[in-house]
Amino acid sequence: MPITRDAIAQWIQAYAAAIAEQKDALTQLDMAIGDGDHGENMHRGFQAVRLKLPAVAEQDIGTLLKTVAMTLISTVGGASGPLYGTLFLQMATRTAGKQELTPSELAEALKAGIDGVISRGKAALGDKTMIDALHPAIEAFQQALGQGAELKDALNKAATAAEQGRQATIPLVARKGRASYLGERSAGHPDPGATSSLLLIQCAARTLG
Numbered sequence: 001m002p003i004t005r006d007a008i009a010q011w012i013q014a015y016a017a018a019i020a021e022q023k024d025a026l027t028q029l030d031m032a033i034g035d036g037d038h039g040e041n042m043h044r045g046f047q048a049v050r051l052k053l054p055a056v057a058e059q060d061i062g063t064l065l066k067t068v069a070m071t072l073i074s075t076v077g078g079a080s081g082p083l084y085g086t087l088f089l090q091m092a093t094r095t096a097g098k099q100e101l102t103p104s105e106l107a108e109a110l111k112a113g114i115d116g117v118i119s120r121g122k123a124a125l126g127d128k129t130m131i132d133a134l135h136p137a138i139e140a141f142q143q144a145l146g147q148g149a150e151l152k153d154a155l156n157k158a159a160t161a162a163e164q165g166r167q168a169t170i171p172l173v174a175r176k177g178r179a180s181y182l183g184e185r186s187a188g189h190p191d192p193g194a195t196s197s198l199l200l201i202q203c204a205a206r207t208l209g
């Protein structure tokens, strides 16, 4: 079963709803180790995305994802705006002109997006950032697909890996972003960006599989 344009739109809608629901929780996490704006930042961005989606309802997946990217870049600010913007922009370039994706095309697009975040933010695994949820997720997704898993199964494995990666940020000392200014005091708290990235993968598992 291919992944349709409408399924991708549902993924984005589901993520906007999840961010709205978790806004305060994300802000609490960012209050502990950052400046307390991650929930607000993401919510502002995805509310703006919601308003833009009807205008591209007839367009291909690349155009849809590019609209998400440009909206995030222009409305979110901070570290997470350009980083999530890059994730969606790289995905958009891999899906330009497509009305549907195979599971491996989705994996390639996600991989390009995550690689884009890594090259833009220069964070490595273990730096206590969104990469700690996203990188294990794409690895698990590609591995499961490579072993012949169904899309739903592979996405569930990605979500489990993202959850483990997010949990693993708790004891870490942050090496990127504002949280790194706290040094050792950043340990003992989950990373806000890894938490919002976990939600993105969980929404993919719910809507795309």
Ligand SMILES: Nc1ncnc2c1ncn2[C@@H]1O[C@H](COP(=O)(O)OP(=O)(O)OP(=O)(O)O)[C@@H](O)[C@H]1O
Pocket (backbone or CB within 6 Å): 030, 034, 035, 036, 037, 038, 039, 041, 042, 077, 078, 079, 080, 081, 083, 117, 120, 121, 122, 123, 128, 129, 130, 131, 176, 177, 178, 179, 191, 192, 193, 194
């Ligand atoms: N260089 C980076 N690479 C990847 N992710 C990063 C990087 N810097 C910050 N982040 C992610 O961004 C999240 C914070 O996003 P937020 O919306 O609060 O922006 P911000 O307040 O400008 O960021 P920060 O306080 O980290 O500089 C962090 O929890 C982390 O996951």
Ligand SMILES: [Mg+2]
Pocket (backbone or CB within 6 Å): 030, 034, 035, 036, 037, 038, 078, 178
């Ligand atoms: Mg912040």
